[in-house]
Amino acid sequence: MKNKQVYFLLLFVFVLSFIGQTLAQTMPKDADPKLWQQALAIHKKAIIVDGHNDIPSPMYDEDFDLGTSSVGKFHKDGDPFHTDLSRFKQSGITGEFFSIYVSRTYAENGGSGAARRALDLIDATYREVEKYPNQLVMCRTANEIRKAKKQNKICALMGIEGGHAIEDSLFALRDFYRLGIRYMTLTHNNTNNWADAHRDEPRNNGLSDFGKEVVREMNRIGMLVDISHVSVKTMSDVLDVSTAPIIASHSNARGVADHTRNVPDDILKRIAKNGGVVMINFYPSFLDERTNNEENERSKRLKPQLDALKEKYKDNKEAYNQAERQLFAENPIYVPSYTRIVDHIDHIKKVAGIDYIGIGSDYDGVPFLPQGMDGMEDLVLVTYEMLRRGYSETDIRKVLGENFMRAFEQAEKVAKINSRKISGEGSLKKIK
Numbered sequence: 332m333k334n335k336q337v338y339f340l341l342l343f344v345f346v347l348s349f350i351g352q353t354l355a356q357t358m359p360k361d362a363d364p365k366l367w368q369q370a371l372a373i374h375k376k377a378i379i380v381d382g383h384n385d386i387p388s389p390m391y392d393e394d395f396d397l398g399t400s401s402v403g404k405f406h407k408d409g410d411p412f413h414t415d416l417s418r419f420k421q422s423g424i425t426g427e428f429f430s431i432y433v434s435r436t437y438a439e440n441g442g443s444g445a446a447r448r449a450l451d452l453i454d455a456t457y458r459e460v461e462k463y464p465n466q467l468v469m470c471r472t473a474n475e476i477r478k479a480k481k482q483n484k485i486c487a488l489m490g491i492e493g494g495h496a497i498e499d500s501l502f503a504l505r506d507f508y509r510l511g512i513r514y515m516t517l518t519h520n521n522t523n524n525w526a527d528a529h530r531d532e533p534r535n536n537g538l539s540d541f542g543k544e545v546v547r548e549m550n551r552i553g554m555l556v557d558i559s560h561v562s563v564k565t566m567s568d569v570l571d572v573s574t575a576p577i578i579a580s581h582s583n584a585r586g587v588a589d590h591t592r593n594v595p596d597d598i599l600k601r602i603a604k605n606g607g608v609v610m611i612n613f614y615p616s617f618l619d620e621r622t623n624n625e626e627n628e629r630s631k632r633l634k635p636q637l638d639a640l641k642e643k644y645k646d647n648k649e650a651y652n653q654a655e656r657q658l659f660a661e662n663p664i665y666v667p668s669y670t671r672i673v674d675h676i677d678h679i680k681k682v683a684g685i686d687y688i689g690i691g692s693d694y695d696g697v698p699f700l701p702q703g704m705d706g707m708e709d710l711v712l713v714t715y716e717m718l719r720r721g722y723s724e725t726d727i728r729k730v731l732g733e734n735f736m737r738a739f740e741q742a743e744k745v746a747k748i749n750s751r752k753i754s755g756e757g758s759l760k761k762i763k
C-alpha cells in the first residue's frame with residue numbers, strides 16, 4: 332500500500348513537471364503533441380542564430396539587466412520586452428545578434444555622436460556578457476558559435492544598425508570590426524551620405540562611390556553587409572559589388588507582403604546566387620499588408636486623441652504609455668498568426684531556395700508580435716509550423732541557423748583570401 336502511494340506521488344510529480352515544461356513554451360491548443368515534442372527536440376540540438384535583437388538600447392538607456400525577468404514589462408517608449416536570460420534559454424537560441432542601433436537623429440546632427448552612441452551600446456553588451464559568464468559568451472567567428480553550443484552557452488554577436496554610425500570613416504568601420512561588430516546594416520530608415528534607405532529621399536542613386544568602398548572594405552575585413560532597411564537600388568548595387576555573401580538581418584519577402592522594408596523576388600534570386608541569407612522579421616506589419624494598412628490607418632484616425640493624451644501626460648511618460656496601450660486595445664487591428672512567418676519562408680524557398688532563409692526576429696524592436704507569440708520563448712512555434720507543413724529536420728535546421736553559418740563562414744573565407752593586415756592595407760578613402 333505504502334509503495335503504491337509513493338508510486339502515485341512520483342507519477343503525479345512527473346506529470347506535473349511534464350506539463351510545466353510544455354506550458355513554458357505555450358504549446359498551441361490544437362497542436363499535435365508529437366510534432367510539438369519534435370520541435371522542442373530540434374531546438375535543443377540545432378544551432379539557432381537570430382539576426383536581430385534590439386535589447387542593447389534598453390540595456391544602456393534603462394539599465395535593463397538581462398538576468399531579471401522581462402515578462403509583462405515595457406520599455407520606456409511603451410513597447411513590450413521580449414528578451415531576458417530565461418527567455419533566451421527557452422528559445423534555444425545559440426547566437427543572438429545584439430543590435431547596435433544608432434537612430435537617425437545622430438545622422439541629422441551632421442553625424443555627430445553617432446559613433447559614440449554605437450560605442451556606448453557595444454560597452455553595454457560587453458557588460459552584460461561579463462555579468463553572466465556562465466550563460467553568455469561574446470562571439471566573433473562561426474567557430475566560436477559552434478563552440479558555445481557545445482558549452483551550452485549563448486553567443487552574444489553584435490551588428491550595427493544604421494551605417495551613419497561610422498561617421499563616413501572607414502577607419503571607424505575597422506575599429507568597430509575590432510570591437511566585435513560582424514555585420515552592418517548600411518542604412519536605417521534614413522538615407523545617409525553614401526547609401527539610400529527604403530523610405531527616404533534617394534541621394535546616392537543607391538550606393539555612392541564611397542558606399543561601394545564601404546562594401547569592399549567590409550568584404551575585406553570579414554564584416555557581413557546587411558541590406559535590411561536599404562532601397563532596392565542599394566540592394567542591387569551591393570550585389571554588384573560584394574564578393575562575399577550578404578545578409579538581410581531582419582527583412583521579409585515583398586512577394587508575400589508588399590512593404591518597402593521587404594526584399595523583392597528578383598533580389599531574392601540574386602541573393603541565392605551570392606550565397607547570402609534573408610532572415611525573417613516577425614513584425615506583423617512587415618509580415619502582412621493588412622496589418623500594415625490597418626496600423627497606419629489607426630495612427631491617422633487616433634491622432635487627435637493621441638495628441639490630447641500627450642498633452643495631458645506630458646510630464647508622465649509611463650502614464651502616457653499606459654493610456655496609449657489602452658486606446659490601442661480599444662481600437663484593435665488585424666494581427667496575423669505566427670504561421671504567417673512560415674508563409675514568407677515558403678515563398679523564399681520557392682523563389683530562391685531553402686538555403687537562403689534565416690531568422691531575424693527583431694525582438695525588442697517592434698511594438699507587437701504575431702498572434703501566439705509573447706517573446707523569445709515562442710520561437711519554437713516557427714519550427715513547429717515548419718514541421719506541420721512537412722519541412723524536414725535538415726531544412727528546418729538550415730533556416731534556424733545553418734544557412735547563416737554558411738554565409739558567415741564564407742565571408743570569413745573571403746576575408747582570409749584577402750589576408751592583408753586589417754590595419755596595414757585598408758582603404759584610406761574618406762568623405763571629409
Ligand SMILES: [Zn+2]
Pocket residue numbers: 492559560581696
Ligand atoms: Zn531595423
